[in-house]
Amino acid sequence: MAIPLGTAQALKLWHDVNLAQVHVDEADLSTRQISILLTIYMEAPPHTIRDLAKKLHVSKPVITRALDSMGKLDLVTRRRDETDRRNVLVQRTVKGALYLDRLADLIGAHSKNL
Amino acid sequence: MAIPLGTAQALKLWHDVNLAQVHVDEADLSTRQISILLTIYMEAPPHTIRDLAKKLHVSKPVITRALDSMGKLDLVTRRRDETDRRNVLVQRTVKGALYLDRLADLIGAHSKNL
């Protein structure tokens, strides 16, 4: 699998998946929001607002607002950290997992026809 | 090369590239804008506003405004079609090509370590 993609192949993959994403367009997330979502689902918990902000090199309000909008879509959830009630723990949802499954399928399918 | 990516691999690739994109963040394009940009550079010209709108399933003003903002960043240019002066031909720029080269490098690099 360690076969690096050539320039044209890489861009074609990106193009095809982005295009499909725009077509389906159920959620219409920004690049930042997708990054946050993927970080939550791909990296080990716990995920606090501060950690996410640091990892993405953005301010905390950016994370808060992204969680607000993605929370409305049921892609993530918040919960108070009971051991330190200042913290907020960001958690996954079924709908968020399904969203990323679909994205992965899209990428996988388009990586076939390069 | 026709080795389809698994779910985890596909998401990791998407995550890594998105994260790098957010980190560098010179342009901060939306998903739609990136789709438009890639369409212009990957598919055969000529590209009119109407064609792009149809291909992306969005309204024409969306294309117009995306070209406005990406034009400010020197990623694309407009030119009147002299054979039919109603049309506007969208054209590539050096800076746009460099932008996509960098994106392709990013994807290629991250596709190595799966």
Next chain:
DNA sequence: TGGAAATGAAACGCATCCGTAACGATTGTT
């Protein structure tokens, strides 16, 4: 030639996002 059709842009109202600067709540410290 004169009216219909097509194209891209501009106008309008609305929603969303950003960065900075505050703020309340909670915890740590002395």
Next chain:
DNA sequence: AACAATCGTTACGGATGCGTTTCATTTCCA
């Protein structure tokens, strides 16, 4: 107990994007 530090959120002003509608320009065609 009092004060400082930390965390997430909210407020604010400004910028940007969207969809629909309207418009000016250009071309087609009867």
